[in-house]
Structures are given as C-alpha cells and as structure tokens.
Amino acid sequence: MNHNLAHLHPYPFAKMATLLADSTPAAAYSEIKLGIGEPKHEPPAFVLDVLQKNLDKLSRYPTTNGTFELRQTIAHWLEKRFFLTHVDANSEVLPVMGTREAIFSFVQAVINHGESKETETETELQNSTDKAPRAPTVVMPNPFYQIYEGAAILAQATPYFVPCTSENGYKGDYRTVPKDVWQQTQLLFVCSPNNPTGSVMTMDDWEALIRLSDQYGFIIASDECYSELYFDKAPVGLLQACAALGRHDFKNCVVFHSLSKRSNLPGLRSGFIAGDASLLKPYLQYRTYQGCAMPIPHQIASIAAWQDEKHVAHNRALYQEKFALWMAELGELLDLRMPEAGFYFWIKAPEKFNGDDEVFVKALYEQANIHALAGRYLSREINGKNPGKGYVRIALVASVEESREAIARIKKMLGK
Known part of the structure; x- marks a missing residue:
C-alpha cells in the first residue's frame, strides 16, 4: 500500500460521526441536515428529461475529452459568463466527472519531483552534504476543501496552509507566505467563492496572485464551484482576471466548475477544467490512462444545463x-x-456554548436534531492556531420551510 495513505486525515464528516457517537438526537423533532453541502433544491426537469431520452447511448464508450459539442458549449458559457x-474548445476545455476527482487527479498529474525547485544556488547544492531535494509545496487556504490536502499528500507534496480569518476578510493574506515557500511551490489552490467562509x-x-505565479512559476488552480450562487454581483473568476490583464493564453492558470451547485445536479457528476492548454494537454493524457470519461447521456444532459440560465437564476433566488x-x-x-x-x-459559536x-454542534444535534459541521474539522492547526476553531459551518441547502423550522428550534435553544 502507498505509505502516504497513513498521513491522510479523517474526513470532516467522519470526525462528526465520532463526536456524535454517544449523542442522541432530539426525539421530538425530525432531522434537518445543514452539515453537508449537498444541494436539496429540485434539479431542472428538462435536464432530467434529456438524460432519460438518451439512456440508449450508454451502449457506447465515451471519449476521455468528451464530445466537441459539450466542450464548445462550455467554452461559450465561459466566454459569456x-x-x-x-x-x-479543443485545447482549453476538458469535461470531467465532477470537480472532486478532477482536483485530485490534477494534483497527481502536475506535481513534478524531478524538477523540485531549490532555494540554494547550484554551487551551494554541490557543496552541500544533504543532497536530498526538498518536497514540492502545494499552497492552499485554511480552512479548506480537504481534497486539496489529501491530493497533495498522495502526490508526495507538502501542504502549506494560508489562514483565512476575520483579519484578512476570510480569504487569506498571501503576502505572509515566505519567499522560500513560494520557491518550492508548484501549485496554489484558491477557492472563490470560498468554502466555507463565503469570501x-x-x-x-x-492580479497579485498572477504576479506571484509569474515570479515563482507555480500553477494557480481556482475552485469556482460556487461561482453562480451569488447575491448582487457575479464573482470575478481567475480566467476573467487573466483576460483583463491581457493574458489570453491563461498561462499557468486553470479553473474548475461543476453543475452540482449551479444546477442542483450533484449526482450527475458533471464538471470541467479549463485554462492553460499547455497544462490540459498532458493532463488529458493522464486522464486517458486513468480511465475517467463522462457517460454520453450525462454529456448531452450537461449541454442542456450549461445552455440555460433561467433555472440558475431561480436557484439563486431560493438561496x-x-x-x-x-x-x-x-x-x-x-x-x-x-x-x-x-x-x-460561517458562524461563530455562541458564548452560551463557550464559543x-x-x-x-452537539447541542444542535441533541436539542434540535439539526446537523451542522464543526469548523475545526475543516482546518488545520498551524503554530498553535486553528482558524476554524470556534466556528460552525451551516449549509442552507434545506427547503425554505425546513429553514423556518430550523430557525424556530435554534431560537428555542437560545432561550428566545
């Protein structure tokens, strides 16, 4: 077995299961799940109809890079959005089976141990008694989506965590990253809109990150799965920033998008990676060996979803x-x-519960049968500080009616 498996942390929901193992949910209430970020709004019926009508195409092997029609649809959506x-569509877009597996496999494909960057000069290396190269570094936010960390560990890279706190707007201050860390960095993960902080x-x-990428030569991977769930103004994406800077080849920049949150289709496992063609070409070869290809009915249904914005606007209105x-x-x-x-x-735990x-989260479960997620499980303690400790993530994925019920129960918990 890969010895790096021993270094993986338990997933946040496994930690929650351990925390609540000896707890009993409030028997007077039905369960309300606000802990997992799984959309509960109805998926668009027209997409399900398209999927149903094309099930006969399951008799055909799909290609790893998907159909041209899907890639072209995604390219047009990116251009407009x-x-x-x-x-x-042929070189800068690659459909994937959900961004989770794509994020993981992308790290395995791009981390390069043969050309690990060194802080020492060539002369210093030659004179050094320690000839072992330093491990590549993957920089990521803290708290974070745990796939970033797990993928880095299994690629034998070193995760470096940038704390996202109230002091830096919950999106991390990358100016605090030391120069020697940037010199070892091969990949930077950014999540915007951020999970869990919403920044x-x-x-x-x-622009600041792109300048750093140019200076140190690392790849920027932007996880933009929540980009369509906004309130007033659509968030700026990484490729949009590249274009604004005249960087139309998207050098060293890739983005990940999905239909899971945008279109309430998490089970369709449909997303894409887009950006620098020089990165996507070898990554496609990696995926060909990996055997990841989206079934053709899913591709056709995805085309219908990406071409429609009405259901997305309705989805936003519900949130x-x-x-x-x-x-x-x-x-x-x-x-x-x-x-x-x-x-x-991203809520600070009330003083009534000692912050x-x-x-x-135990009280929510035991007194109100509401599932939430302890913030410390989404973060790592660095230098004695865990930026998620004292916070709770609540996902507003339940219906409006369930939200009203959850609010009533929490009010009762708080004695109001």
Whole structure:
C-alpha cells in the first residue's frame, strides 16, 4: 500500500460521526441536515428529461475529452459568463466527472519531483552534504476543501496552509507566505467563492496572485464551484482576471466548475477544467490512462444545463430568500455574517456554548436534531492556531420551510 495513505486525515464528516457517537438526537423533532453541502433544491426537469431520452447511448464508450459539442458549449458559457474573447474548445476545455476527482487527479498529474525547485544556488547544492531535494509545496487556504490536502499528500507534496480569518476578510493574506515557500511551490489552490467562509476574490486579489505565479512559476488552480450562487454581483473568476490583464493564453492558470451547485445536479457528476492548454494537454493524457470519461447521456444532459440560465437564476433566488430569512430572524441572536457568495454561513459559536464549535454542534444535534459541521474539522492547526476553531459551518441547502423550522428550534435553544 502507498505509505502516504497513513498521513491522510479523517474526513470532516467522519470526525462528526465520532463526536456524535454517544449523542442522541432530539426525539421530538425530525432531522434537518445543514452539515453537508449537498444541494436539496429540485434539479431542472428538462435536464432530467434529456438524460432519460438518451439512456440508449450508454451502449457506447465515451471519449476521455468528451464530445466537441459539450466542450464548445462550455467554452461559450465561459466566454459569456467571464467576458472572455475566445476559449478554444479543443485545447482549453476538458469535461470531467465532477470537480472532486478532477482536483485530485490534477494534483497527481502536475506535481513534478524531478524538477523540485531549490532555494540554494547550484554551487551551494554541490557543496552541500544533504543532497536530498526538498518536497514540492502545494499552497492552499485554511480552512479548506480537504481534497486539496489529501491530493497533495498522495502526490508526495507538502501542504502549506494560508489562514483565512476575520483579519484578512476570510480569504487569506498571501503576502505572509515566505519567499522560500513560494520557491518550492508548484501549485496554489484558491477557492472563490470560498468554502466555507463565503469570501470572494477581487480583480486586485487575482492580479497579485498572477504576479506571484509569474515570479515563482507555480500553477494557480481556482475552485469556482460556487461561482453562480451569488447575491448582487457575479464573482470575478481567475480566467476573467487573466483576460483583463491581457493574458489570453491563461498561462499557468486553470479553473474548475461543476453543475452540482449551479444546477442542483450533484449526482450527475458533471464538471470541467479549463485554462492553460499547455497544462490540459498532458493532463488529458493522464486522464486517458486513468480511465475517467463522462457517460454520453450525462454529456448531452450537461449541454442542456450549461445552455440555460433561467433555472440558475431561480436557484439563486431560493438561496437569497433563505439567507434573508436567517438574517432577519437570527441576525441579532447569532453572530451571522452574510457571505459574499455560496450557500454557507460561517458562524461563530455562541458564548452560551463557550464559543466552542464542537459543543455548539452537539447541542444542535441533541436539542434540535439539526446537523451542522464543526469548523475545526475543516482546518488545520498551524503554530498553535486553528482558524476554524470556534466556528460552525451551516449549509442552507434545506427547503425554505425546513429553514423556518430550523430557525424556530435554534431560537428555542437560545432561550428566545
């Protein structure tokens, strides 16, 4: 077995199961799940109809790079959504079986141990008694989507965590990353809109990272799965920032998108990676050996989903209604902060529960039969500080009616 498997952390939901193992949910209430970021809104019926009508095509092997029609549809969507002049459907777009597996496999494909960058000069290396090269580094936000970390570990790279705190707008201050870390960095993960904090990168933020990428030669991988769940203004994407800077080849920049959150189709396992053609070409070869190809009925259904914006606008409206409801009913009782985008609240645990995220999520389960996620499980403790400790992630994925019920139960918990 790969010895690096021993270094993987338990998944956040496994930690939650351990925390609640000896707890009993409030028997008077039905279960309300607000812990997992799985969309519960109805998927668009027309997409399901298209899928149903094309099931006979399961008799054919799909190609790894998908059909040209799907790639072209995605390219056109990117151009319209992010104000891009041109996206080459043949070289700058690659459909994937959901961004989770694509993020993982992309790390395995791009980490290069043969050309690990060194902080020492060539002369210093020659004179050094320690000839072992330093491991490549993958920089990521903290808290974070755990696939970033797991993929880095299994690629034998070193994760480096940038804390996302109230002091830096919950999106990380990359100016604090030491020079010697950047010199070893081969890949930087950014999640915008961020899971779990809901923060969004600005054009200035992107430009600063692109300049760092040019200086140190690392790849920027932007996880933009929540980009269509916004309130007032559509978030700026990485490729959009590239185009604004005249970087139309998207050098060293890739983005990941999915239909899971945008279109309430998590089970379709449909997404894409787009950007620098020089990165996607070898990655496609890697995927060909990996054997990942989206079934043809899923591809045809995906085309229908990417071509329609009405269901996406309706989806946004439902989330907007729920956020407004929570803010109006609990804004003075809980430390609620409106996210810039996404469907998560990143909440400070109330003082009534000692400001402890584990205590608060246990109370929600035991007193109100509500599932939430302890923030410390989404973060790593670095230099004695865990930026997720004391926070709780609540996903507003349940219906408006369930949201009203959850609010009523929390009010009762808080004695209001």
